[in-house]
Amino acid sequence: MRNMQSSDSLSSTLARAEKLCARHGWKLTPVRRRVLELLLAADGPVKAYDLLEGLKPGPGAAKPPTVYRALDFLMQAGLAHKVEALNAYIGCVHAAETGGVELYICANCGSVEERHGAPAPAKAPAGWAIDRSVVEHYGRCSACARLSA
Amino acid sequence: MRNMQSSDSLSSTLARAEKLCARHGWKLTPVRRRVLELLLAADGPVKAYDLLEGLKPGPGAAKPPTVYRALDFLMQAGLAHKVEALNAYIGCVHAAETGGVELYICANCGSVEERHGAPAPAKAPAGWAIDRSVVEHYGRCSACARLSA
DNA sequence: CAGAAAGTGTGATAATATAACATAGCACGT
């Protein structure tokens, strides 16, 4: 098993996503919801074109813009994150938490851990105003670190 | 002016790169050196295909693999960094400094500041072994922050 | 010198992402 997301918690995470959107008046449309499901069900970061494949079985055979638009929405809503160094995307398990996200990515098994509310870099250069930070750590998760030790 | 690199210091940075490579037995070949020059002379992060254009004037009209190979070398040598969230590259002014790199990127003017020796995240999840971290902060540099205030 | 290793040239193509414009569904005031 490569992620922390059980099949049970998938549906409860989706339910929370529904509520979050309802509360804000955002529309979790079928396409968006389907993309979120695929992200949450995956064992790790997912490539955009794999989502595209994942969408094929359904009635709507999507084209790239569809997927990218859904991803944009989910990221704005805080329901997904982009893993910049992998050009891949993950569903956010702790949606609605505020503050920056810090990602820990296991290079061996692909699992990802999210940390929220990462402390603002107190040591930014003088005078800089930081809007957004990308923080990604690559290494081995505890399980994989033990095995390869 | 968008970066901190004067024309003077360009040549001295190149000289230091030469020495660094000589000291380690790495080969700073003409192509690699030319790419490094382009990176250092630029006002900010440079896209791979812009480097490709920049190489055209010279005798060797390069193809993509040439540029990517040069970039790989420079990054391994610590002479360049990739800005993951922009798919762009920067020449490293503090080459040979150890430890992780933290980048501050001004969304307004494109200038970039490097910080080296970023403290390892003491709060990594228990048991994780971190090999490499990507840390990029987006916002406004002190000059641009003042103007837009 | 012979052989191996590292670097580069070249053509093709893969992988990632967006532009531009058409269509459809829904919300809202009347």
Added chain:
DNA sequence: ACGTGCTATGTTATATTATCACACTTTCTG
């Protein structure tokens, strides 16, 4: 209900970023 505008989606094409595979050359080494 009706039109109006807004949001979302569909569709075609294309832009952008990156790698593969193979040939050739240069350099290093014994």
